Amino acid sequence: MESGAGERSSQYSEMDDYESLISTTDAELLKRAWQNEKAAPQILRFEAALVQRSREQIQLMEETVEEYTRNGSDPLTVSLYQMDLDRTLFLLRSYLRTRLQKIEKYMFHIQKTTELWNRLSRPEQKFMGRCIEDMEQHLDQSVLSKLPSSYKSHLKQSSSSEEDDMVPEPQLDTYVICRSNRFLGAFQLDDSGEETVNIEADDLYALPYKSIKPLVETGQIDLV
Amino acid sequence: MYGKKGSELVKELASSEPGQLSAFNNDLFSQVIEECTGHLLHLGPLIRKIEELKKVEERRKINKQELEESDKMALKANNSGALIHHLSLLRNKRCLMAYVYNRAEIIQSLGWTLERVLPEEIEEKLSSSEKEYFKNHGATLQSYMSELDIDLAVDMVPPKDPYIKVRVLDDIGNVVLSDQSANLARHAILFLRRTDAEQYISQGLMEELTS
Numbered sequence: 329m330e331s332g333a334g335e336r337s338s339q340y341s342e343m344d345d346y347e348s349l350i351s352t353t354d355a356e357l358l359k360r361a362w363q364n365e366k367a368a369p370q371i372l373r374f375e376a377a378l379v380q381r382s383r384e385q386i387q388l389m390e391e392t393v394e395e396y397t398r399n400g401s402d403p404l405t406v407s408l409y410q411m412d413l414d415r416t417l418f419l420l421r422s423y424l425r426t427r428l429q430k431i432e433k434y435m436f437h438i439q440k441t442t443e444l445w446n447r448l449s450r451p452e453q454k455f456m457g458r459c460i461e462d463m464e465q466h467l468d469q470s471v472l473s474k475l476p477s478s479y480k481s482h483l484k485q486s487s488s489s490e491e492d493d494m495v496p497e498p499q500l501d502t503y504v505i506c507r508s509n510r511f512l513g514a515f516q517l518d519d520s521g522e523e524t525v526n527i528e529a530d531d532l533y534a535l536p537y538k539s540i541k542p543l544v545e546t547g548q549i550d551l552v
Numbered sequence: 553m554y555g556k557k558g559s560e561l562v563k564e565l566a567s568s569e570p571g572q573l574s575a576f577n578n579d580l581f582s583q584v585i586e587e588c589t590g591h592l593l594h595l596g597p598l599i600r601k602i603e604e605l606k607k608v609e610e611r612r613k614i615n616k617q618e619l620e621e622s623d624k625m626a627l628k629a630n631n632s633g634a635l636i637h638h639l640s641l642l643r644n645k646r647c648l649m650a651y652v653y654n655r656a657e658i659i660q661s662l663g664w665t666l667e668r669v670l671p672e673e674i675e676e677k678l679s680s681s682e683k684e685y686f687k688n689h690g691a692t693l694q695s696y697m698s699e700l701d702i703d704l705a706v707d708m709v710p711p712k713d714p715y716i717k718v719r720v721l722d723d724i725g726n727v728v729l730s731d732q733s734a735n736l737a738r739h740a741i742l743f744l745r746r747t748d749a750e751q752y753i754s755q756g757l758m759e760e761l762t763s
Contacts, residue, residue, distance in 0.1 A: 433657070451700055458695070462689050465688070466656060466681050474589075476589075485646065486641075488638075494646070
C-alpha cells in the first residue's frame, strides 16, 4: 500500500510520521486524484500507476473478504473489510466515470489539443475515438448532410471561418476551491503581476482555475 | 422572418427541464432545414452577380475607369443581400446543431443510468438517428468497461453501508447474487448487497427503503 509513498515522503519530512503515512497511502492519493478530477473543469493527467495499484489492492481485499467469509470469521470484521472495499471501489469507479464524462463533453476540444489528448489512458483514447465517430455520424445524419456543402463541418460554422468556432470548450476561468498542504508564498494570479495571493498551508482559497492550473498539474495544490 | 423558427427550436430546448427529453420536434426541425435550403437558393445567384460585377470592376480598373453609379449600387445591394442570407444560414445551423447536440448530451447521460435498455416512453421521443446514437454510444461505453473489466454503471452514490433494504417491485424470480441466491418476488422486502441491488433499482424493478 505504501509503494507510492517513496518519492513523496521527502517533501513531508517536517510533518510527523503518522500524518505523512496517512497522506501518502494509495487510498488517500486516490481520493485526492478523484477530488481534483471532480473539481477541475479540464481533464487532468491519468494516474496510471495509482489506478493500477488500487486495482491490485481491491483484488487483494476481495480475496481477503472471501477468505474470511469462508473461514467463518467474525461477521463484523468481514463487514468492515467489505465497507472499506466498497469505498475504494466507489472512488475508483467514480474517478474513471468522471473522466469519461469529461471526455464525452469535450471530445472535439480534446481531439485537437495534443496536450489534453496525451493525458488520457489508452482505453480512454480508444473510447474517445469511438465517441467522436458516433457523434459525427449522428450530427451528420441529423443536420449536416442536409445543409449546403460549405456549411457541413461540425467544427466550423462555415468554410469561411478561419478557426474552429463550433467546438465546446471547458471554462477555464471558473472559480475553484483549493487548498495547499504547505506554504507556497506569494503567488501571481495573472500575467499583469498586480494581484498576488499568499498561499498558506491548509487554508482554503477560491481562485480562478486558469491561474492555479500549473499548481494543480504539478500536484502542489489540491482542489476540493 | 429569417431565423425565427431556429430560435423557436432552441427556446423549446431551453424551456424543457434540465436532463429531461421532450419529443423530437420533427416538423419544426425540417422547416428550419428547409429555410436553410431556401437561403442557399438566394445566396447562389447573388454570389454570381457579385462576381460578375467584380469582373466588370476589374476590367474597368485596367482602363482607369470606375464602375457606373448604378453598378456600384447593385454591387452594394448584392453584397448585403448575400451577407444576410449567409448569416441567417449560419444562425440556423447553430440553432440546429445546438438542438441536436444538447439532446445528444442528455442521451449520453441516459446511457450511464439505463445501460442499454431504453424505456418506451423515452424511446418514442427520439428521432431515428438519436436512437442509433444511443445504441452506438452505449456500445462504446460497454467496450471501454469490458476492456478494463470494471462496471462503471453501478456505485453512482457514495456507499454508506454494504447492505441496503429494498422492496422488490416486480416479479424477477430466482437470481444468483454475489453472496447469496434469492427469490425476488414482488413486494418482498430484503437486505441485499448494494452493488447487487443497484442494477435493479436503475431499471425500476426495485426501490430502496430508507428509514
